[in-house]
Amino acid sequence: MENTDIEILYNTFYRKLAKVSLKYVRYLYEKINWNVCLIGIKGARGVGKTTMLLQRIKQTSPDGSNAFYVSLDDLWFKTHSLAELVEYLYTHGVTHLYLDEVHRYPDWTRNLKNINDNYPDLNVVYTGSSMLEIDNSKVDLSRRQTVYEMSGFSFREYLAFEEAIQIAPLSLEKLLNQHVTLSMEITSSIKILPWFERYLQYGYYPFYKESMEDYPIRLQEVASLIIDTDLPAVEDIEYSTVQKAKKMLMILAGRVPFTPNISQLCKELETTREVGLKMLYALDRAGLLNLLTTEVKNYKTLSKPEKIYLNNTNLMYALTSRVDKGNLRETFFFNQINSIYPTYMPPKGDFLIDNTYLFEVGGKGKTFDQIKDVPNSYLAIDDVEYGHKNRIPLWMFGLLY
Structure with missing residues (x-):
C-alpha cells in the first residue's frame, strides 16, 4: 500500500485530534487499564466513546506519531481492508491503534x-455498540481482552462538565449512611435542584452542548440511527423488523413505565412473541429502553420483563409529548443506579438494588406504607435538598459514577 492510499485517513485523524479538548475527561477514563494489549469499550451511540479515544491519544501522543485512530465505518474500507491498514501502520512505527465503530466492519x-x-x-483499543455480545461471538475474544462499558453522563459528571461543582463519586453505602452530611456540604455552595431539573431534560448525552435548541431532534436522530444501522450490524434481522423496532420504541415511549402485555404488544406490531421479545431486549442492549426484571437478564432465554422504561430522562423529553413526573423520577433512579449496581423488580416497592436494598421513589409526600417493616428499605425523594434517616434526596443517586 502506498503512502497516498492512507493519506486521507491521516488527514481525518489529525483533524479530529486537533479539535478534541482535554478540559473534561469521562469517569471511565481512569478506570481503564490502558496497558492491556486489547481493550474493548462498549456503549450506546452518543455517550462519548470516540472523544475518549482521541483524548487518550492527545494525552499520550500529542502529535499522533506512534498512534492512529480510524473509524471502521469509513468509506475507505470499501476498497481497502483492515488487515492491510494494520500491516502498513505497524511497519511504519505505530504502536497504539484505536478502532472506532468495530461493529460496522464485516467479521470484526x-x-x-x-x-x-x-x-x-501492538496495543489495540476499540469501541463498539452497547449491543455487542462479545463473549458469544463466533470467535471468542473474552480471554484476550478487557471490556468496559460506558454510560451517559451521570448527574455528578454533568455538574462537573458545566463547571458548577466538583464532587467525587460516591459508593452506595456511603450515600445511604452519610447523605445528610454530604447534601449539606454540596448545597452550601450550589442551588442543586435547578441544576437537577436541567440535567433531567438535556444532561445525559455529552453532545447536548453543541446545540441546546436542536438537542431533542438530535436525540430522535440518534435513536433512529441506532435502529437503522447498529441493530442490523449486530443482529441478523430483516428490513421489516427494523421498522417494527422503531414502531415498538414509539409505542412504548408513549406508555412508559409500562407493565407489558406481550401478546397485545406483538399484536399491534403484527409480529410473533419470539420476535417481539427479541426486539425488546435488543432495544434494551442498544441503550434505548431499560427493562426491569426479577432476576439477571438472560439475552439467550428471553423472558417477559416486569416493567419497561425508556433508558434515560433525556429520551423521555425527546420522544414523548407529555412527561409524567412519577415516570421521570423512576426513570432517573433506575438509569443511574443500574449503571453501577444490579437492579431488579422486588415483590414490594419499586426497585431492589444488589439484592439487598429496597427502594420506593416518589415526591415529598411519599411514605413508607408500601415497604414498612422491610429491612434495608429506603425512600428516594424528589424536590428536596436534604433527607432524613432513610429518606434520601433523589438527586443524590446521580452521584454514584
Missing part, C-alpha cells in the same frame, strides 16, 4: 483476533 471479531495473534506487541 476474527479480524481483531488475527491482529492480536499477528502483532502481539
Whole structure:
C-alpha cells in the first residue's frame, strides 16, 4: 500500500485530534487499564466513546506519531481492508491503534483476533455498540481482552462538565449512611435542584452542548440511527423488523413505565412473541429502553420483563409529548443506579438494588406504607435538598459514577 492510499485517513485523524479538548475527561477514563494489549469499550451511540479515544491519544501522543485512530465505518474500507491498514501502520512505527465503530466492519471479531495473534506487541483499543455480545461471538475474544462499558453522563459528571461543582463519586453505602452530611456540604455552595431539573431534560448525552435548541431532534436522530444501522450490524434481522423496532420504541415511549402485555404488544406490531421479545431486549442492549426484571437478564432465554422504561430522562423529553413526573423520577433512579449496581423488580416497592436494598421513589409526600417493616428499605425523594434517616434526596443517586 502506498503512502497516498492512507493519506486521507491521516488527514481525518489529525483533524479530529486537533479539535478534541482535554478540559473534561469521562469517569471511565481512569478506570481503564490502558496497558492491556486489547481493550474493548462498549456503549450506546452518543455517550462519548470516540472523544475518549482521541483524548487518550492527545494525552499520550500529542502529535499522533506512534498512534492512529480510524473509524471502521469509513468509506475507505470499501476498497481497502483492515488487515492491510494494520500491516502498513505497524511497519511504519505505530504502536497504539484505536478502532472506532468495530461493529460496522464485516467479521470484526476474527479480524481483531488475527491482529492480536499477528502483532502481539501492538496495543489495540476499540469501541463498539452497547449491543455487542462479545463473549458469544463466533470467535471468542473474552480471554484476550478487557471490556468496559460506558454510560451517559451521570448527574455528578454533568455538574462537573458545566463547571458548577466538583464532587467525587460516591459508593452506595456511603450515600445511604452519610447523605445528610454530604447534601449539606454540596448545597452550601450550589442551588442543586435547578441544576437537577436541567440535567433531567438535556444532561445525559455529552453532545447536548453543541446545540441546546436542536438537542431533542438530535436525540430522535440518534435513536433512529441506532435502529437503522447498529441493530442490523449486530443482529441478523430483516428490513421489516427494523421498522417494527422503531414502531415498538414509539409505542412504548408513549406508555412508559409500562407493565407489558406481550401478546397485545406483538399484536399491534403484527409480529410473533419470539420476535417481539427479541426486539425488546435488543432495544434494551442498544441503550434505548431499560427493562426491569426479577432476576439477571438472560439475552439467550428471553423472558417477559416486569416493567419497561425508556433508558434515560433525556429520551423521555425527546420522544414523548407529555412527561409524567412519577415516570421521570423512576426513570432517573433506575438509569443511574443500574449503571453501577444490579437492579431488579422486588415483590414490594419499586426497585431492589444488589439484592439487598429496597427502594420506593416518589415526591415529598411519599411514605413508607408500601415497604414498612422491610429491612434495608429506603425512600428516594424528589424536590428536596436534604433527607432524613432513610429518606434520601433523589438527586443524590446521580452521584454514584
